[in-house]
Every structure is written in C-alpha cells, then in structure tokens.
Amino acid sequence: MEKVDPLLAVLQHISSNLSRKELEDMKFLCKMKIGKRKLNEIECGIDLFSCLMQLNLLSMSNTDFLISMLQSLKREDLMQELVNCVKNKPGPGRQLDPKVEAQLEVAFDTLCDQVGRDWKRLVRKLGVSQVDIDRMVYAHPRDLREQFYQSLLLWKKSNDKDANVSTIQQALRDCNLNLTADILAEKLAVMLL
Numbered sequence: 001m002e003k004v005d006p007l008l009a010v011l012q013h014i015s016s017n018l019s020r021k022e023l024e025d026m027k028f029l030c031k032m033k034i035g036k037r038k039l040n041e042i043e044c045g046i047d048l049f050s051c052l053m054q055l056n057l058l059s060m061s062n063t064d065f066l067i068s069m070l071q072s073l074k075r076e077d078l079m080q081e082l083v084n085c086v087k088n089k090p091g092p093g094r095q096l097d098p099k100v101e102a103q104l105e106v107a108f109d110t111l112c113d114q115v116g117r118d119w120k121r122l123v124r125k126l127g128v129s130q131v132d133i134d135r136m137v138y139a140h141p142r143d144l145r146e147q148f149y150q151s152l153l154l155w156k157k158s159n160d161k162d163a164n165v166s167t168i169q170q171a172l173r174d175c176n177l178n179l180t181a182d183i184l185a186e187k188l189a190v191m192l193l
Helices: 006-016 020-029 036-041 045-054 064-072 076-086 098-114 116-126 130-139 144-158 165-174 178-192
Strands: none
Touching (some): 006 076, 020 064, 116 130, 116 165, 130 144
C-alpha cells in the first residue's frame, strides 16, 4: 500500500479548515506572486497550495510563505500542524488512553443531545476562544449540533492530556447545567458496568 505524502495530507487538512474569508485573505496575500486570472480560478485552499507548489513557493523544505500567511490570519493551530509535519512530528504529542477516548465520545454525544443553545457558554467555560467558536459557527452555519461537536473536538485536541470527562462535568456544573451533568454521570456509570 502506497503511503500518502505527509505534506499533502497536512495541506488537505489546512484547506478543509479554512473559512471562505480566510481563503480570500490568503488569495489577497498572494497577489504579488500569482496572476489575477489564476487567483480568480482558485476556489479552495488546495487549489491555492497547488499553485504555490508549481511556483516553487511551497514544498517540504520551503514552507515559510505559507507559514507567514497562516500567521497573518492568526491561525496558529494550522501553522503548528504544518511546522510539526516539516519536523516529521504529525499529530499531538500524546495519544489519549482508549478508555478516556471512549468516555469522551459518550460525553460529546450526550452533550450534543442535551445542551442545545447553551453550548457556547459551555465551550467558553472549557477554554475554547470566541474566535474558534465563531469559526465553527461560520464553517457549519445551519448545523448547531455540528458547531458544538467541532468545538468539543477542538477543545479535546488543544488539551490532549487534560481532556477528560471530569473537566466536562465540572464545566457543566459551573454553567448550572446540572441535569446534563447527572445524565452524563449515569451514562458513564453504565459504561463501567
């Protein structure tokens, strides 16, 4: 089985995490490098990255231009993924225990079913920034559940070793979402049987 080029995999991931406005901002930053007609044809991040690769402005050994664009967009998360790829360190430094991973999966499903419109208050309490919350809303404009779920995944990813169910339960109680905290506790108790 042929292995996927790690740079291409990271570029695909970056592309799928760019908002429409962020892509337009990146195209603007490329105006001096790429012709206007070519820029007008670009509809997604991958198109832009392919163009940069053709111009020798992007490769495994030359990521400076893309890093500077991601910095100007204040997308340190995506910039860090690119840096890790170049350093040959894909993904977070530590994988979660499979048991904790399973508990978080149950917790996320429970939260998405129970919390509803209070989800932004809850993810703020967990430490997700307003910018990231806005990005999730923009990326999934008509899907409240997906906005919430993607915000929870972002929280898990950015707190990999501290992401656990007890943190979620405490945040629920701090937001006076005690019924949801109790439902979650019951589901986790059933899991342990």
